Amino acid sequence: MSPEDFERLQGLMISRAGFRLTRDRIRLAEHRLAPVARRESYESVEAMLAALWARPVASLGWAVIEALLNPETWFRRDRAPFSVFERELIPALGRARADRPVRVWSAGCSTGQETWSLAMGALAADARVEVLGTDLSSRAIEKARAGVYTGFEIQRGLSAHAMLRWFVSSEDQWRAGPELTQVVRFARANLLDEPVDDARFDVIFCRNVLGDMEPSRRARVLAGLEQRLVDDGCLFLGLDERIEDDTIAFRPVQGRRGVYVKSPASLRRAA
Numbered sequence: 001m002s003p004e005d006f007e008r009l010q011g012l013m014i015s016r017a018g019f020r021l022t023r024d025r026i027r028l029a030e031h032r033l034a035p036v037a038r039r040e041s042y043e044s045v046e047a048m049l050a051a052l053w054a055r056p057v058a059s060l061g062w063a064v065i066e067a068l069l070n071p072e073t074w075f076r077r078d079r080a081p082f083s084v085f086e087r088e089l090i091p092a093l094g095r096a097r098a099d100r101p102v103r104v105w106s107a108g109c110s111t112g113q114e115t116w117s118l119a120m121g122a123l124a125a126d127a128r129v130e131v132l133g134t135d136l137s138s139r140a141i142e143k144a145r146a147g148v149y150t151g152f153e154i155q156r157g158l159s160a161h162a163m164l165r166w167f168v169s170s171e172d173q174w175r176a177g178p179e180l181t182q183v184v185r186f187a188r189a190n191l192l193d194e195p196v197d198d199a200r201f202d203v204i205f206c207r208n209v210l211g212d213m214e215p216s217r218r219a220r221v222l223a224g225l226e227q228r229l230v231d232d233g234c235l236f237l238g239l240d241e242r243i244e245d246d247t248i249a250f251r252p253v254q255g256r257r258g259v260y261v262k263s264p265a266s267l268r269r270a271a
Contacts, residue, residue, distance in 0.1 A: 001049070006023070012061065018192050019068075021068065033045045035067070066140075069136060069137055072208075075158045077114065081259070085122075085203065086122075101129050102129045102203070103130050103199070104129060105203070105205070106131065106133040107205065108191065108207070108209035109133035112143065115131055115186070119131045119184050129183050134187050134189035141186050144186045149173060151173070192217060199228070201233060203234050204234075204236065206235065206236070209238075236258055238258060249263060
């Protein structure tokens with residue numbers, strides 16, 4: 001892949017998805033695009049990119065973007081946020097939302113492990129819940145919606161007890177059981193787009209998404225999350241992600257790393 005191709009890929013990723021590609025990832029990008037080139041019947045990555053630049057095709061452009069997204073995820077990733085969610089937040093929200101289910105959004109859910117983990121935690125706490133998982137990658141959403149995982153994927157984060165409680169053996173794989181599928185749904189969504197409805201959520205998990213985003217796009221995503229979060233709701237970011245000081249929408253919860261609530265300034269502005 002030429003430096004010129006990589007520069008154009010950077011522009012494509014930022015404009016369509018908001019994500020930055022640092023120059024040290026040029027070889028990784030080429031590696032990830034090779035299967036896309038083969039699937040699309042191009043003799044090489046360079047030939048595929050030349051065709052894309054010459055005649056931009058939406059489907060090929062999105063296939064390239066999806067291949068470059070970071071798909072890394074596993075069940076109950078980092079554990080601490082899920083403990084806060086299960087032991088403190090969901091019980092309190094369940095009492096406060098006695099007239100309706102607690103609404104949870106897993107934004108940037110990749111292949112679904114985070115979304116299913118949230119459903120497990122809420123159901124284990126006997127809460128009525130509706131969990132939505134969204135991701136930019138249509139291929140990731142297909143896998144998430146199927147709810148089928150290998151033994152390795154299941155054991156990466158779940159105990160044997162949890163595996164047997166929430167999943168059903170399906171040949172040499174494991175499928176999400178009916179308790180989970182009744183409360184979970186998945187949809188493809190781009191966090192840069194305007195919301196297609198006025199749905200609001202009590203809890204939003206948007207973890208390990210903002211770190212690789214271009215700063216102006218990150219601000220746009222945070223504005224969208226603020227719009228979709230109820231005034232007394234909670235936003236969970238990755239443990240190493242931070243919201244810039246000049247962002248007035250959210251403030252961190254003391255003693256709960258990665259957990260944010262709406263700031264007083266945001267609430268006054270909404271009023």
